[in-house]
Amino acid sequence: MGRERLLSSQQVYQGRAVKLRVDKVVKPSGRETTREVVEHDDCVAIVALDAEGNVLLVRQFRHAVGEELLEIPAGGIHPDESAEQAVRRELQEETGYFPHQLKKLRGFYSAPGYCTEYLYLYLATELAFNPLQAEDTEDIELVRAPLADIRHLIASGKICDAKSIAGLLSAFPYERGSSSH
Numbered sequence: 533m534g535r536e537r538l539l540s541s542q543q544v545y546q547g548r549a550v551k552l553r554v555d556k557v558v559k560p561s562g563r564e565t566t567r568e569v570v571e572h573d574d575c576v577a578i579v580a581l582d583a584e585g586n587v588l589l590v591r592q593f594r595h596a597v598g599e600e601l602l603e604i605p606a607g608g609i610h611p612d613e614s615a616e617q618a619v620r621r622e623l624q625e626e627t628g629y630f631p632h633q634l635k636k637l638r639g640f641y642s643a644p645g646y647c648t649e650y651l652y653l654y655l656a657t658e659l660a661f662n663p664l665q666a667e668d669t670e671d672i673e674l675v676r677a678p679l680a681d682i683r684h685l686i687a688s689g690k691i692c693d694a695k696s697i698a699g700l701l702s703a704f705p706y707e708r709g710s711s712s713h
Contacts, residue, residue: 534560536567572642572649576618577606577695579637579703580627580656586676587700588627588659589691593671602675602685603696606651615652621664623656627674628663631656637702642695653699679703 536557545552551571558564580588593600607622609615616634624630635655642649677685682700685691691700 536560539564568646570643570647570649572647573608574615574650574652575606575608575642576615576622577604577651577653577699578619578623578631578656579604579654579699580623580629580631580659581679581703582629582659582676585679587679587682587703588623588629589675589677589696590626591673591675601693601696602691603693604699606695609652616654619652619654619656624662624664625666625669626672628661629656629659630662632658632660637699640695640698651695653702655703 536559539556539558541553541555543551543553549572553569553571555567555569556564557567582588588605589602590605591600591602605623605626607618607626609618610621613621615636619634620631633656635657637653637655639650639652641647642651682691682704686697686700691697
């Protein structure tokens, strides 16, 4: 395996949240082809556990798929903030809770076949109710689910987005009473 060599790059669209570029590349075999790349800023994704062992999830309508999804809280990192600051802000905006304890679990690319977005995954605990208002969160519903029910919610398709599945599966070692906590 080898790397593709970039021949040219052209931005064809710039919107509020994404840019789209078309790259002309040469594959290791020598064949030329194009790659369509969605440029998206890095984000945070949060598995928030309350003192009762519930995961704080959010239900919201997602226009791109035309339905309401049950997800872990997530959002963009503003240019002037760190990933940890973004976690605290996003969690307060989407759930109303401030996390006094954060643990970085890992990170991952959301869709590396065509998108640059990287998500920093955090576990948030020691939650205190302290909401922040944001203009795009008025239609978000807070849902508490016992961590013990998460595997069923994933297996049944009730939780079906990649960031939530990856985040929640990463949090299982941190279940209450786990020796790896």
